[in-house]
Amino acid sequence: MTFSESEPRLLARVLGATLDGLGGRRVRVEADVAPVLPGFSLVGLAGASLRESRERIGRALHNSGFQWPEGRITVSLAPADLRKDGAAMDLSIAVAILLASGQLRRPGADRLRRTLFVAELALDGVLRPARGVVAMALDAPRLGVDSVVVARAQLAELREVGNVRVEGLEHLRDLPDLLRSLSSPPAVRPAPAGQGAADLEHGLADARAALGMIRGQERALRAVLVAAAGGHHLFLQGPPGCGKTLLARALGHLLPPLTGEAALARRRIHSCAGLLAPPPGPVAAPLRAPHHSTTAAGLLGGGLPVRPGEITLAHGGLLLLDEVAEFPARVLDRLREPLSDGVVRLVRGNERVEFPARMQLVATANPCPCGWYSSALDRCRCAPTVVDRYRARLSGPLRDRFDLWVEMDREPASHYLEAQASQQLGGWIEKARQLRASGRPFLQGDELLRACALDRSAREFVAGVADRQGCSVRALASALRVARTLADLQGRESVDLSTLAEAFSFRPVA
Numbered sequence: 001m002t003f004s005e006s007e008p009r010l011l012a013r014v015l016g017a018t019l020d021g022l023g024g025r026r027v028r029v030e031a032d033v034a035p036v037l038p039g040f041s042l043v044g045l046a047g048a049s050l051r052e053s054r055e056r057i058g059r060a061l062h063n064s065g066f067q068w069p070e071g072r073i074t075v076s077l078a079p080a081d082l083r084k085d086g087a088a089m090d091l092s093i094a095v096a097i098l099l100a101s102g103q104l105r106r107p108g109a110d111r112l113r114r115t116l117f118v119a120e121l122a123l124d125g126v127l128r129p130a131r132g133v134v135a136m137a138l139d140a141p142r143l144g145v146d147s148v149v150v151a152r153a154q155l156a157e158l159r160e161v162g163n164v165r166v167e168g169l170e171h172l173r174d175l176p177d178l179l180r181s182l183s184s185p186p187a188v189r190p191a192p193a194g195q196g197a198a199d200l201e202h203g204l205a206d207a208r209a210a211l212g213m214i215r216g217q218e219r220a221l222r223a224v225l226v227a228a229a230g231g232h233h234l235f236l237q238g239p240p241g242c243g244k245t246l247l248a249r250a251l252g253h254l255l256p257p258l259t260g261e262a263a264l265a266r267r268r269i270h271s272c273a274g275l276l277a278p279p280p281g282p283v284a285a286p287l288r289a290p291h292h293s294t295t296a297a298g299l300l301g302g303g304l305p306v307r308p309g310e311i312t313l314a315h316g317g318l319l320l321l322d323e324v325a326e327f328p329a330r331v332l333d334r335l336r337e338p339l340s341d342g343v344v345r346l347v348r349g350n351e352r353v354e355f356p357a358r359m360q361l362v363a364t365a366n367p368c369p370c371g372w373y374s375s376a377l378d379r380c381r382c383a384p385t386v387v388d389r390y391r392a393r394l395s396g397p398l399r400d401r402f403d404l405w406v407e408m409d410r411e412p413a414s415h416y417l418e419a420q421a422s423q424q425l426g427g428w429i430e431k432a433r434q435l436r437a438s439g440r441p442f443l444q445g446d447e448l449l450r451a452c453a454l455d456r457s458a459r460e461f462v463a464g465v466a467d468r469q470g471c472s473v474r475a476l477a478s479a480l481r482v483a484r485t486l487a488d489l490q491g492r493e494s495v496d497l498s499t500l501a502e503a504f505s506f507r508p509v510a
């Protein structure tokens with residue numbers, strides 16, 4: 001197509017979106033085609049993948065029966081100080097160019113000001129899923145839009161995202177029809193209500209089956225149930241083959257499913273990490289078990305554009321660090337802040353990003369490199385200095401973050417013929433899930449003391465242990481929280497001496 005000076009020039013405005021942490025940010029895309037020598041410029045802090053969009057969009061337009069306009073094309077992305085990255089802006093830029101060159105008719109009723117276009121373009125004109133689209137759709141009301149156009153392949157992920165109309169597009173050539181249909185006012189569904197208590201049954205059979213595989217190991221099993229009920233961080237140490245990984249994974253099955261806001265948060269995080277978001281409704285609490293070769297960025301988040309790491313993918317669920325002593329110490333030490341604050345803070349150039357990271361940590365380790373230190377069944381072959389060095393990989397402050405520390409040994413083979421652990425523990429499975437699902441606040445300070453309702457002898461006991469062991473305030477509060485959970489599992493109003501003694505017996509060994 002050609003231009004003459006007498007034709008009015010069109011300036012097209014379309015809305016796209018980019019990710020900022022785990023949230024969507026609206027980007028105003030303006031395109032202008034000037035009747036001068038051909039050229040293309042993209043202005044407004046576009047990242048590397050966006051700067052390559054010229055070729056991608058050009059081929060996609062050509063293969064969809066449109067033309068790359070002649071003349072000088074300028075595409076401006078605003079706000080100018082917001083870094084935009086990822087190919088999710090492709091569709092909005094293509095729509096703006098088509099409108100500016102008169103190849104598309106604008107939808108009526110000012111619909112373009114209320115619609116986000118979010119999809120990547122393949123060279124053949126097919127729309128591809130974009131990272132973070134669930135987060136953008138969830139944020140639509142905040143971004144001032146009521147409709148989102150995405151790749152059709154992504155429609156299932158966006159089911160039941162309320163308060164927004166979601167339109168799926170298969171191919172760029174279907175765009176004219178879609179814009180016509182956008183002209184009608186959207187039929188917007190309200191956000192679905194939170195889930196009910198009946199969802200608690202979800203996954204219960206898996207929990208029973210997982211624990212049913214374990215023979216003996218009553219103390220460790222008890223610790224797992226306490227950890228499940230109260231969300232306490234758990235450390236399992238023992239020789240190879242003692243069942244520590246099996247128990248750690250069983251803890252994952254004990255967690256009740258996520259519902260309502262927690263389920264939505266999981267969908268948002270998975271979408272922003274570029275993973276397929278789980279379907280709507282109650283979803284299993286996440287269990288992430290990164291390998292010890294995972295990089296710091298993989299574990300904590302990072303990269304450009306910044307993506308959430310395993311610790312954020314475990315938000316609302318469990319982060320399992322199997323063979324924790326094999327992880328680099330500098331990576332492990334960076335877990336301390338998220339374990340205290342429930343968020344991970346990342347700095348990338350001028351950008352600061354915060355991702356949620358309120359997860360429960362469960363770690364397993366051998367007691368020494370050969371694995372048999374302190375076992376009754378075999379002899380350790382490691383030199384004492386080697387054992388010390390191995391144990392020092394987990395720093396004291398990180399060690400202190402674990403609420404329940406269990407040293408296991410391998411059960412004699414004859415135990416595998418015996419029946420499963422006591423009936424009492426069987427009854428605790430439901431109880432633990434109910435307590436966890438009740439969403440009790442994480443008690444601190446005076447509230448924690450009031451909840452424990454310690455009598456005089458119990459207070460004296462706590463003071464005595466604290467003096468003898470030189471406990472930190474954190475360690476003391478951790479033991480009291482574990483004691484409160486133990487009392488809850490036993491249906492007791494207050495925390496008595498025997499419960500306190502058991503809680504302190506689970507403190508990490510120095």
Ligand SMILES: [Zn+2]
Nearest residue numbers: 368370380382
């Ligand atoms: Zn050893």
